[in-house]
Amino acid sequence: MSEKIKMKNAIAEMDGDEMTRIMWDMIKRELITPYIDLKTEYYDLGLKHRDETDDAVTYAAAEATARLGVGVKCATITPNADRVAEYNLKKMWPSPNATIRAALGGTVFRAPIIAPGIRRYIPTWTKPIVIARHAYGDIYLNREMYVDENSKCELVKTDAAGNETRMTIHEFKNGGGVVQGIHNTDASISDFAIACFEYALSQGLDLWFATKDTISKTYDHRFKDLFAEIYKEKYEEKFRERGISYYYMLIDDAAARVIRSEGGFIWACKNYDGDVMSDLLGACYGCFSMMTSVLVSPRGAYEYEAAHGTVQRHYYKYLKGETTSTNSIATLYAWTGALRRRGTLDGTPDLVGWADRMEAAAMKTIADGVMTGDLYAASDAENKRIASTEEFIHEIKLRYES
Numbered sequence: 277m278s279e280k281i282k283m284k285n286a287i288a289e290m291d292g293d294e295m296t297r298i299m300w301d302m303i304k305r306e307l308i309t310p311y312i313d314l315k316t317e318y319y320d321l322g323l324k325h326r327d328e329t330d331d332a333v334t335y336a337a338a339e340a341t342a343r344l345g346v347g348v349k350c351a352t353i354t355p356n357a358d359r360v361a362e363y364n365l366k367k368m369w370p371s372p373n374a375t376i377r378a379a380l381g382g383t384v385f386r387a388p389i390i391a392p393g394i395r396r397y398i399p400t401w402t403k404p405i406v407i408a409r410h411a412y413g414d415i416y417l418n419r420e421m422y423v424d425e426n427s428k429c430e431l432v433k434t435d436a437a438g439n440e441t442r443m444t445i446h447e448f449k450n451g452g453g454v455v456q457g458i459h460n461t462d463a464s465i466s467d468f469a470i471a472c473f474e475y476a477l478s479q480g481l482d483l484w485f486a487t488k489d490t491i492s493k494t495y496d497h498r499f500k501d502l503f504a505e506i507y508k509e510k511y512e513e514k515f516r517e518r519g520i521s522y523y524y525m526l527i528d529d530a531a532a533r534v535i536r537s538e539g540g541f542i543w544a545c546k547n548y549d550g551d552v553m554s555d556l557l558g559a560c561y562g563c564f565s566m567m568t569s570v571l572v573s574p575r576g577a578y579e580y581e582a583a584h585g586t587v588q589r590h591y592y593k594y595l596k597g598e599t600t601s602t603n604s605i606a607t608l609y610a611w612t613g614a615l616r617r618r619g620t621l622d623g624t625p626d627l628v629g630w631a632d633r634m635e636a637a638a639m640k641t642i643a644d645g646v647m648t649g650d651l652y653a654a655s656d657a658e659n660k661r662i663a664s665t666e667e668f669i670h671e672i673k674l675r676y677e678s
Contacts, residue, residue: 280313281630284622287614288340288579289316290372292350293323295587295594295665299604300350302666303611306673311630312615317344321372323353327365334372338379342577345621348614349376349581350607373581377411381464382573383471384409385542386554386583388561389568389605392643393657397560403540405557406481409550410468411571413460416547420456423448429455460495462502467574469503472544473511475572476520483522485544486530499546500524554583562654565603570613580613582606590665601649602665605638608672637676646671 291300308314319337326333341347353359354371377384387406390396423429429445445455476483485503487496507515507522515522525533527549534543545553558564567583583606590600612631619627642651645660652662663671 281311281626282313282624283315283615283618283627284624285618286315286317286344287618288337288344288347289318290321290337290347290349290352291318292321292352293586294351294353294591295600295602296351296582296584296607297322297586298591298594299602299607299665299669302669303604303608306669307608307634307676308611308615310673311676312627316348321349321352323355323359323363323365323369326369326372327363330366331369331375334375335379337372338376341376341579342380342573342575345577346614346618347577347579348610349373349579350610351582351584351586353586371416374416376579377571378417380411380571380573380577380579381467381575382411382571382577383468383475383544384411384550384569384571385475386550386558386567386569388558389566389609390561391566391605391639391651393645393655393660394562394566394642394651395654395656396562398535400537401539401561403538404561405534405537405539406475406479406542407550407554407557408468408472408475408483408542408544409554410465410545410547412464412468412547414458414547415456418456418458420454423453423455425450425452427452431457458495460498462498465499465502466506468544469506470510471572471574472503472542473507473515473522476522476542477511477514477518479542480518480520482520482541483544484525484530484533484541485523486525486527486549487546488527490526496546503544558583563603563650565606565648565650567606568609568613569606578614578617580610580617582610594665600665601662601668603648603650604665604669608638608669609635634672634676638672640675641668641671644671644675 317340319333321334352372355368360368385406385408387404425448428447431443431445433441472483487499489497489500558567565584569581569583571579587602590602594600612635616628616631645657646663648668649662652660
């Protein structure tokens with residue numbers, strides 16, 4: 277075997293949970309370390325270790341990603357009450373993704389991996405649609421409570437001089453109910469807008485942005501206004517020179533237009549909208565496990581991960597010694613994306629070349645009819661077969677070396 281590819285600088289590596297943690301190790305052993313002299317700062321974000329460190333490891337991983345400029349993250353568990361009991365946790369720890377996004381700021385860009393022979397449920401989508409998800413605030417940093425009957429809930433603002441402004445939300449006269457408070461900041465919205473405009477320029481893609489400002493005349497309208505101001509001031513001429521366009525529309529109009537489109541653009545969404553639409557698009561392109569995700573910080577840090585979860589059901593089968601057929605493509609693409617970015621920043625073309633060839637080997641494997649069970653169900657190939665989790669990764673390795 278030829279000499280391993282050298283890395284000039286490390287990346288932050290964040291291990292995760294359940295079946296994706298198993299695949300993480302397989303991918304490193306089979307597809308990365310045989311070819312690359314891998315340099316990482318390792319952080320174990322598995323749920324048990326987060327509990328042992330009182331979640332300090334998550335904050336350390338976020339700091340390392342910011343410092344090194346590139347991070348790669350495995351899927352992790354966000355515990356609910358059942359998980360607290362299952363893992364005997366000290367408390368219901370927050371989402372690691374939300375913690376890292378809050379620390380780094382920026383925007384999450386998610387795009388489908390279009391594989392040969394995989395059926396798209398919307399045939400007109402011949403090009404990828406990139407979802408730009410605002411990665412701060414809204415319901416993900418909310419405060420909420422149950423309200424008893426005969427209670428009144430108010431929105432209260434206290435300024436620096438101690439003056440209060442009050443607005444009644446609702447008077448619960450005929451039974452109890454629920455309330456929540458959400459927020460966002462001008463700084464975060466502006467960073468979101470800048471990241472979207474810059475990414476659109478770098479990719480040469482039109483940018484769509486959608487909210488419901490006709491109903492949310494202050495909250496959503498603030499997003500609309502800041503995007504418009506920043507575009508007019510900094511990006512209108514750049515977009516014209518690049519031959520691309522920026523469009524603002526209502527979220528329901530955008531949903532209808534997306535269905536009729538051929539793809540090939542970036543769709544910027546607020547946090548919750550982006551969470552939902554990225555899953556929807558992943559399924560419509562044939563398989564949600566074929567979705568990439570990258571968090572782009574306004575300070576230049578990139579964090580790559582698969583857009584799917586920890587594949588809990590397959591993990592329980594794995595623990596029983598049963599054969600699994602779990603799709604590792606998006607997790608592999610998290611690694612190729614991170615190492616390609618590292619190679620681009622450091623001027624290491626061999627590292628970029630490894631990423632390109634490894635992705636090509638993965639697509640060749642699927643084109644040859646070797647695939648995991650989820651892809652098999654969405655494939656139009658005549659000669660196809662289901663490979664196990666381990667076999668699929670090994671088949672990619674064989675094609676990389678051929």
